[in-house]
Amino acid sequence: xxxxxxxxxxxxxxxxxxxxxxxxxxxxxxxxxxxxxxxxxxxxxxxxxxxxxxxxxxxxxxxxxxxxxxxxxxxxxxxxxxxxxxxxxxxxxxxxxxxxxxxxxxxxxxxxxxxxxxxxxxxxxxxxxxxxxxxxxxxxxxxxxxxxxxxxxxxxxxxxxxxxxxxxxxxxxxxxxxxxxxxx
Amino acid sequence: xxxxxxxxxxxxxxxxxxxxxxxxxxxxxxxxxxxxxxxxxxxxxxxxxxxxxxxxxxxxxxxxxxxxxxxxxxxxxxxxxxxxxxxxxxxxxxxxxxxxxxxxxxxxxxxxxxxxxxxxxxxxxxxxxxxxxxxxxxxxxxxxxxxxxxxxxxxxxxxxx
Numbered sequence: 001x002x003x004x005x006x007x008x009x010x011x012x013x014x015x016x017x018x019x020x021x022x023x024x025x026x027x028x029x030x031x032x033x034x035x036x037x038x039x040x041x042x043x044x045x046x047x048x049x050x051x052x053x054x055x056x057x058x059x060x061x062x063x064x065x066x067x068x069x070x071x072x073x074x075x076x077x078x079x080x081x082x083x084x085x086x087x088x089x090x091x092x093x094x095x096x097x098x099x100x101x102x103x104x105x106x107x108x109x110x111x112x113x114x115x116x117x118x119x120x121x122x123x124x125x126x127x128x129x130x131x132x133x134x135x136x137x138x139x140x141x142x143x144x145x146x147x148x149x150x151x152x153x154x155x156x157x158x159x160x161x162x163x164x165x166x167x168x169x170x171x172x173x174x175x176x177x178x179x180x181x182x183x184x
Numbered sequence: 185x186x187x188x189x190x191x192x193x194x195x196x197x198x199x200x201x202x203x204x205x206x207x208x209x210x211x212x213x214x215x216x217x218x219x220x221x222x223x224x225x226x227x228x229x230x231x232x233x234x235x236x237x238x239x240x241x242x243x244x245x246x247x248x249x250x251x252x253x254x255x256x257x258x259x260x261x262x263x264x265x266x267x268x269x270x271x272x273x274x275x276x277x278x279x280x281x282x283x284x285x286x287x288x289x290x291x292x293x294x295x296x297x298x299x300x301x302x303x304x305x306x307x308x309x310x311x312x313x314x315x316x317x318x319x320x321x322x323x324x325x326x327x328x329x330x331x332x333x334x335x336x337x338x339x340x341x342x343x344x345x
Contacts, residue, residue, distance in 0.1 A: 001260075001334070004261075005260055005261045005264055008258050008261035008262075009261050009264060009265050012245060012248055012249065012261070012262070012265055013241075013245065013265075015244070015248060016241045016242075016244040016245035016248060017237070017240070017241050019244045020240035020241045020242075020243065020244045021240055023213070023240075023244070024216055024240050027216070029215075029216065029217060030216050031216050031217065031220055031236060031239055031240055033233075033236070097218075097221065098221055098222075098225050099224075099225060100220075100221040100222060100223065100224030100225030100226075100227075101217065101218060101220075101221025101222075101224070101225075102221070103221070103224050104217060104220040104221040104224055105217060105220075140215065140217065140218055141215075170217060171217070174217070
């Protein structure tokens with residue numbers, strides 16, 4: 001009986017491995033052995049400062065992307081608008097997910113700012129980024145409300161003037177990223 | 185009468201564990217990135233490739249085990265697998281609790297039941313502390329299944345003699 005139990009357990013483990021790898025390889029949001037956007041940083045280390053993404057000398061300012069800090073609701077943007085902003089403005093992408101999710105993979109250049117660690121991380125964040133810097137906050141996908149909460153806090157509590165949130169999040173970036181972004 | 189009661193308890197536990205694992209598996213399969221991130225949040229001193237392999241495998245292992253339990257198939261093998269799996273979960277949640285890591289367990293997606301992720305109920309149930317004690321209870325249930333399913337054939341064979 002013991003041999004039968006062991007054989008069945010081995011079968012379950014092998015089946016789980018094969019199906020798991022196949023599923024993740026086939027799914028656009030699946031895990032990869034070489035993870036897009038994965039950083040060398042680990043939770044517990046000092047966080048990367050994030051990259052200020054700026055375009056060239058184009059001063060055009062998309063009228064649809066004016067932020068309105070007089071109101072409490074940061075505007076949401078699509079991935080196409082995020083890319084447009086990267087070309088037109090200096091922006092910082094802010095990852096509102098947990099430290100572990102950030103380490104697992106993030107949009108290249110994003111800074112980690114989990115909602116439950118805001119109080120701890122904000123002093124350093126404020127030193128690195130002036131209040132007039134454009135911030136685009138994201139989390140995992142459209143079902144995640146954390147990016148909107150972080151965006152509101154940055155705007156209303158910390159006085160950042162240009163805060164947007166990207167509801168599609170890391171999942172949408174995974175689906176729509178250009179092949180050359182995997183090399184970053 | 186005693187044997188009948190023992191079978192009833194076994195079926196109840198089998199169904200509870202089966203449903204729990206199917207539920208847990210579905211949310212992890214739907215969001216593999218988030219599940220991998222949850223594993224990394226535990227900050228265990230294990231190679232990244234091992235943690236990533238676990239993130240790929242575990243949801244499917246949970247699904248297969250859950251479905252097998254619901255179907256009443258290979259119960260002793262599945263229960264043994266779950267007992268060992270829970271053992272690892274106890275170590276992971278225990279070390280996270282001891283180290284004071286304030287992290288979400290990443291075990292079950294309660295928003296699938298329509299409960300807001302901001303609810304204090306979700307926050308408590310998703311905490312590492314709760315997960316540690318829940319894993320102890322689930323380990324006991326799985327171990328019971330192992331003992332009952334392995335012992336019953338032996339008792340039947342003895343009774344037949």
